[in-house]
Amino acid sequence: MKKWMSKNHKIGILMTVALTFVVVCLGVRLARNDPDEAETYHLIFIPKTIDPANGFWTALIDGAKLGAEEMGAEIEVMGAGAEEDVEEQIEIIRQSMEKEPDALLVAPGDYSEVSDVLQEVVDAGIPLILLDSVIDRDIAVSEIGTDNYRAGKELGEYAATLIDGEGEIGIVSHVKGSSTAMERSNGICDGMGEASHQIRSIVYCNSSYEKAYELTKDMLNRYPQISLLVATNEYGAIGAARAVNDLGLAGKVKMVGFDSSVEEIQLLEMGVFQAIIIQKPVNMGYLGVEQAIHVLNGKKAEPKLDSGSKLITKENLYEDENQRLLYPFSGQ
Known part of the structure; x- marks a missing residue:
């Protein structure tokens, strides 16, 4: 009898363990679903x-x-040392594919040069979201960025009021071949209307403060009739403004530009800039992640989203709404 009880006891223990295992496995499966x-x-x-x-x-x-x-997602940021280094960005994109991310968010450095490698991303089954700039292929599940043509046009319209049909215009653009540079320049010229015929020189600073500085000094020395400078990104705007200051031309040469670094805002307060178009990069990054998560959760992404922009002048600089846009993490 004792032997029979021992055997049944063992069977009971085994059945309990097996049942527990089934319950645990079922629980895990239910949790996953x-x-x-x-x-x-x-x-x-x-x-x-x-x-x-x-x-x-x-x-x-x-x-x-x-x-x-x-x-509740994990995000890893990988990037080149300079905007103009498209080859480095292409290599980084290839490196990122080896990590098999659930989704890839990219701000392409060139309109066409990165298209092939981004096609490889899509062909590998990795959802692609483009931020800030676009490429010459419609392969991304979502594109989020500033409406650069519209923002450029708004800036061009304002800039035209500063010269009143007189003087010449210089443009300090960023990376030739990037979609943002092309779209902003087209918008600026259309916004200026007839005044666009007064454009005397266009230079590309390759998103370098130092190069923008040198190119602007050279431009103003070669074309002393320039009375308005337009810069298409932060690097161009800051570099050009530093050159204008060092040449003693602040206020004499009017300036408008893109972006809103602390230095740019200070230069606007000082009257070196007459206006800046601020983008909403925090919105852009947030919306990019949001669209990626939508796709991964089986929802439909928005094919195109405008993250927004705003023309800021010295007159509206201190409005509460604009201060929140200029200092999004200040707690104002």
């Missing part, structure tokens, strides 16, 4: 550059990180 149980997705964001000195890119990265944190 539970729509309320959020999966942690691994995203990679590749901006044109990682430059701590650049307010636009740091804010865009912060926006993407904020979106990932709020949506």
Whole structure:
């Protein structure tokens, strides 16, 4: 009898263990299928550059990180040392594919040169979201950025009022071949209307403060009739403004530009800039992550989203809404 009880006891223990195992496995499976149980997705964001000195890119990265944190995703940022280094960005995109991310967010450095490698991303089954700039192929599930043509046109319309049909105009653009440079320049020229015929010189600074500075000094020395400068991104705007200051031409040569670094805002307050078009990079980064998560959760992404822009002058600089746009993380 004792032997029989021992055997049954062992059978009971084995049945209990087996039942426990089934329950645990079933619980895990149910948890995986539970729509309320959020999966942690691994995203990679590749901006044109990682430059701590650049307010636009740091804010865009912060926006993407904020979106990932709020949506329970992990995000890794990989970027080139300079915006103009398209070859480095292409290599970084290839490196990112080896990590097999759930989705890839990219700010392409060129309109056509990065298209082939981004096609490889899509062909590998990795959802692609484009931020800030676009390419010559319609392969991304979503494109989020400033409406650069519209923003450029608004800036051009304002700039035309500063010269009143007199004087010449110089444009300090950023990277030749990038979609943002092309769209903004087209918008600026259309916004200026007849005044666009007064454009005397267009230079490309390759998103370098130093190069923008040197090119602007050279331009103003060669064409002393220039009375208005238009810059198409933060690097061009800051470099050109420093040159204008050093040449003693602040206020004499009117200036308008894109972006809103701390230095740009200070130069606007000082009267070196008459206006700046500020983008909304925090929105851009946040919306990019949001669209990636939508796709990964089986929802439909928005094919195109305008993250917004705003013309800021000395007259509206201190309005509460504009202060919040200029200092999004200040707690104002």
